[in-house]
Amino acid sequence: MAGEEAAVPMFKRSAVQIPGPRGGIFADHLEAYEANPATFLEECRQRYGDVFRFDTDVVVVTEPAVINTVLVHTNRDNVPNANPLHGGRFPTPEQTRQWMRTRQVALPVLKPASLPSRLPSVSRTVAADLRALEGAWFDPAERAWRICVSALLPLYFPEPPPELTDALLTAFVEGRRAGQAGIRIPSWWPSRLRRRVQAADQRIRDQIAPLLTRDPPGADGLPGTLLEHILDRPEPVPADVAQAALGITVLGAIGTMGGAWCWLLYHLAAHPEAFERIRAEVAAAAPHELGAHPERALPYTQAFVHEVLRVHPPAWLLGRDAITSVTLGDLEVPAGTAIMFSPYLLHHDARWWDEPERFDPGRWLRAGPQHAPGAYLPFAAGPRGCLGTHLGMAILLLTAAHLTTDFHLETSDLDQVSADFGPTLIPTAMSCRLTARSGTAERP
Numbered sequence: 001m002a003g004e005e006a007a008v009p010m011f012k013r014s015a016v017q018i019p020g021p022r023g024g025i026f027a028d029h030l031e032a033y034e035a036n037p038a039t040f041l042e043e044c045r046q047r048y049g050d051v052f053r054f055d056t057d058v059v060v061v062t063e064p065a066v067i068n069t070v071l072v073h074t075n076r077d078n079v080p081n082a083n084p085l086h087g088g089r090f091p092t093p094e095q096t097r098q099w100m101r102t103r104q105v106a107l108p109v110l111k112p113a114s115l116p117s118r119l120p121s122v123s124r125t126v127a128a129d130l131r132a133l134e135g136a137w138f139d140p141a142e143r144a145w146r147i148c149v150s151a152l153l154p155l156y157f158p159e160p161p162p163e164l165t166d167a168l169l170t171a172f173v174e175g176r177r178a179g180q181a182g183i184r185i186p187s188w189w190p191s192r193l194r195r196r197v198q199a200a201d202q203r204i205r206d207q208i209a210p211l212l213t214r215d216p217p218g219a220d221g222l223p224g225t226l227l228e229h230i231l232d233r234p235e236p237v238p239a240d241v242a243q244a245a246l247g248i249t250v251l252g253a254i255g256t257m258g259g260a261w262c263w264l265l266y267h268l269a270a271h272p273e274a275f276e277r278i279r280a281e282v283a284a285a286a287p288h289e290l291g292a293h294p295e296r297a298l299p300y301t302q303a304f305v306h307e308v309l310r311v312h313p314p315a316w317l318l319g320r321d322a323i324t325s326v327t328l329g330d331l332e333v334p335a336g337t338a339i340m341f342s343p344y345l346l347h348h349d350a351r352w353w354d355e356p357e358r359f360d361p362g363r364w365l366r367a368g369p370q371h372a373p374g375a376y377l378p379f380a381a382g383p384r385g386c387l388g389t390h391l392g393m394a395i396l397l398l399t400a401a402h403l404t405t406d407f408h409l410e411t412s413d414l415d416q417v418s419a420d421f422g423p424t425l426i427p428t429a430m431s432c433r434l435t436a437r438s439g440t441a442e443r444p
């Protein structure tokens, strides 16, 4: 690719002395970090301040204003952390431009104004997927990924091909495995892991390619899915941009959306009074409003979902790689530094929230600011923040609505459930069972 030569190697040595654990995380602290990553990071914050060195060329920032400055300047001063499988290189300016074009192509279908026409079909998918779970015990962390892909695809394709769901899930699992391995593989290294990820990505492209050569289907007469929108545009969308919009944006959503789905079930089970209140709110809502505008119809449920995402943000640790030297508070860090921040730490910091350890949906319904500015970041922010914020919220609201209305929810002992601070935050060792409430009617 033309701009490839411009790519800058990522790991220059840092010259600045930023406070942090001696020798970095790998010297003496790995065990403490792995035992409880969030606690370790919080202890570092208390000891070293709001900007600390975590490892060679890795700093952690815990102050909302500084984090938000970093996020706002993404694509200019920094880029999202490089994919370890892409040889540890910054994306070229051309690759970034291409991705921003992809975002622009997907946005008209994902923006709030476009959702109402498509949400009823998302809602039917969510309801059917919950019904399919009925009766048997299941671990949400095993089911969430497929359920989330299935909820997203009605916005993307009029008739989502089932093989595409499988291809997306395989790519997600391979990518997650690679992320967990946490190794940066130089681009010349013959790696099996990267080969498997590339093969999975190719399967997604193979599924999408034939759909892009057809006439716009437009079969259901509704304002278009993303595929129809792409095929209908006056100027053709380049094939790789169309492929990325239809495939990679879903792939980007699975881990976070799935993690949020798991924690939603956890908190619905942990707070039976909230479960009943959501059920009552759904029963009182006008059906057409519920189907198209769940955020308007269900204010308490929306507060509940915000609280779930506050207490357990699936994207609990995020980062940017500085492509130029940047100032963080009163410290200057050079190009090549990875700047990490944790929505989890932010959301649990008593400097920015009242009683952060209390699960309290009501905080979102009270007048006045619920938190210090910039201290709530479940979807990150800035030019590379989440593309599917409104859709993600809608899927969680619809899940809460169908689940509380149509089912009883039983779980294994929630005290035994722990949080896995992996690539995304998910509950481990949780078991759930849905049992149909008698006489439940189908919802829109």
Ligand code: HEM
Binding pocket: 080, 081, 103, 110, 152, 248, 249, 250, 252, 253, 256, 257, 260, 314, 315, 318, 319, 377, 378, 379, 380, 381, 383, 384, 385, 386, 387, 388, 389, 391, 392, 393, 396
């Ligand atoms: C509750 C559900 C969701 C949560 C908590 C969530 C969270 C996030 C976060 C924190 C990021 C930023 C990552 C970073 O800064 O490095 C992100 C990025 C992204 N999200 Fe979501 N997300 C959710 C649902 C969705 C959905 C439904 C879509 C569907 C399109 C989506 C598509 C994306 C994409 C494409 C990106 C990459 C943006 C970029 O790099 O330009 N997300 N998401």
